[in-house]
Amino acid sequence: MVHDDKWNIYARRNGPVNRFPDACARVCKYWMQVLSSFPPFWSYILFVLDEEQYYFSLADQLQWSGNLRFDLRIERRTHGIHHDLEAPRIDEAIRTLLPHISRCQSIWIDAPYTSSLLPLIRSLPGLKSDLETLILDCDFNDVGGSPVGMLATPCAPLLCPSLSTLRLSGHGLLSLCRNIENPRCDLQKLTELTLSSGDGICCPFPADIFLNALRQISQLETLEISNLELSCEDEDAVCEIMLDLHHLRRLTLSDLDTETFRYIIFSVYPRYVEEMSFTRCSWGDIDAPFLNSCDVYLEDITDFCDLDYVLESWRGISMKIKNCPGIVEELCKLIRKIPLGGSCPNLRFLDIVDCPTLPIDSLRESIHVRNSDDTPWDPSLDGPASPFIQSLDVHGDVPFLSPEELAWFESKTMCFSWEGCQPASVSFDVLS
Numbered sequence: 344m345v346h347d348d349k350w351n352i353y354a355r356r357n358g359p360v361n362r363f364p365d366a367c368a369r370v371c372k373y374w375m376q377v378l379s380s381f382p383p384f385w386s387y388i389l390f391v392l393d394e395e396q397y398y399f400s401l402a403d404q405l406q407w408s409g410n411l412r413f414d415l416r417i418e419r420r421t422h423g424i425h426h427d428l429e430a431p432r433i434d435e436a437i438r439t440l441l442p443h444i445s446r447c448q449s450i451w452i453d454a455p456y457t458s459s460l461l462p463l464i465r466s467l468p469g470l471k472s473d474l475e476t477l478i479l480d481c482d483f484n485d486v487g488g489s490p491v492g493m494l495a496t497p498c499a500p501l502l503c504p505s506l507s508t509l510r511l512s513g514h515g516l517l518s519l520c521r522n523i524e525n526p527r528c529d530l531q532k533l534t535e536l537t538l539s540s541g542d543g544i545c546c547p548f549p550a551d552i553f554l555n556a557l558r559q560i561s562q563l564e565t566l567e568i569s570n571l572e573l574s575c576e577d578e579d580a581v582c583e584i585m586l587d588l589h590h591l592r593r594l595t596l597s598d599l600d601t602e603t604f605r606y607i608i609f610s611v612y613p614r615y616v617e618e619m620s621f622t623r624c625s626w627g628d629i630d631a632p633f634l635n636s637c638d639v640y641l642e643d644i645t646d647f648c649d650l651d652y653v654l655e656s657w658r659g660i661s662m663k664i665k666n667c668p669g670i671v672e673e674l675c676k677l678i679r680k681i682p683l684g685g686s687c688p689n690l691r692f693l694d695i696v697d698c699p700t701l702p703i704d705s706l707r708e709s710i711h712v713r714n715s716d717d718t719p720w721d722p723s724l725d726g727p728a729s730p731f732i733q734s735l736d737v738h739g740d741v742p743f744l745s746p747e748e749l750a751w752f753e754s755k756t757m758c759f760s761w762e763g764c765q766p767a768s769v770s771f772d773v774l775s
Contacts, residue, residue, distance in 0.1 A: 382410070384407075388415045388416070390418075390436060392419040405439065413448070445472070447472070449508075450477050451478040452478070455480075474506050475505050475507050477503065478509075479510065504529045507534050523560070530559075534565065536567070540572070547572040547574035549575075550581045551577070565591075567596075568597075568599070570597070570598040573602065585610060589614075601629070620640040621642070622641075622643055626644065636657075643665070645667070659687075661690075661691070662687070665739070668700045671706075678730070691733040691734065693736070697740045701737070703748065707752070710735065711755065733758060734757065
């Protein structure tokens with residue numbers, strides 16, 4: 344059985360489970376006998392903690408999967424068991440999984456009130472697993488007291504030599520840091536890491552402990568950090584921590600305050616990063632360049648200082664800006680500064696989304712300055728040489744263009760689209 348999208352094949356936390364083969368197996372006993380006798384149908388196992396809302400037990404599905412490798416998802420619905428019963432049922436599910444763990448290739452536990460990493464580790468003491476993906480979602484940070492005190496508590500190692508994708512939230516952050524300090528912890532193949540503190544965070548997390556833990560995962564290619572607050576007693580010591588993640592290609596930061604953003608962005612070795620994404624991060628008074636030649640995505644950035652200085656070292660070709668009216672206005676001024684190419688010299692693809700106050704006249708002037716009629720052709724790029732802006736895509740909640748404005752933008756760019764405006768069928772003649 345091939346699952347096109349095994350994680351979204353059903354309605355998440357909403358209504359009955361109507362996915363195949365579960366729905367068909369519930370028709371009658373005969374259908375259940377037929378379907379349960381074919382293990383490939385049960386290569387993706389879904390177990391809902393709200394027992395009254397689900398028909399098949401986890402043990403039944405594990406048995407029906409035969410000797411095949413399988414993916415497991417454990418979740419709870421919005422209306423079901425009381426949150427006090429969530430943790431015991433997760434512990435029970437993990438104990439049921441234990442005899443079959445060698446066949447499990449991915450686990451996704453989505454429990455809003457309970458962090459699952461420690462129960463998973465406690466149930467698998469010293470047992471190596473061939474897990475490739477581990478996703479433990481927890482909406483609430485259920486840590487009580489100081490993270491520093493909890494980090495001092497001994498923790499069994501997480502032995503997952505095949506693990507390539509790990510996503511943790513809530514209490515799982517502490518568990519991860521405690522595991523990495525254990526010399527037996529095996530995460531050498533981990534390439535994708537997503538971390539979030541969850542909602543209801545109790546107190547800031549020590550920046551030095553967090554960054555030193557990340558430094559141990561040297562093979563990371565994708566790093567996502569959201570909704571995290573870091574604290575620091577010795578800022579000089581933290582600023583000296585360099586992660587040296589030479590394999591890192593994609594960095595995504597969201598919902599971070601200025602200090603947390605500063606600690607992370609200046610600890611990452613950005614030389615080889617190909618894509619940086621910042622959402623609702625406070626840049627504050629950061630006036631040092633932290634972008635390299637990567638593609639940049641900015642969303643809901645309202646707190647920033649000297650954009651010119653931040654973009655000073657940026658040599659990327661693509662920028663997408665969503666709901667950042669202040670940055671759009673500043674960017675329009677910067678990219679037409681003399682000498683051309685002083686800021687964003689290689690910018691060729693500009694995507695603007697949800698900017699109702701977009702200054703059309705300023706944007707038009709910037710395109711006019713950058714996309715000069717005498718711009719030479721660059722054969723290596725199969726297009727105009729820098730600082731020519733080749734593609735302009737404006738969509739979402741944006742001002743409406745008049746037919747004359749639409750025709751002008753189309754004539755000045757090689758690829759152009761504007762939300763709600765039909766193409767004016769004007770040929771591209773900038774270089775003619």
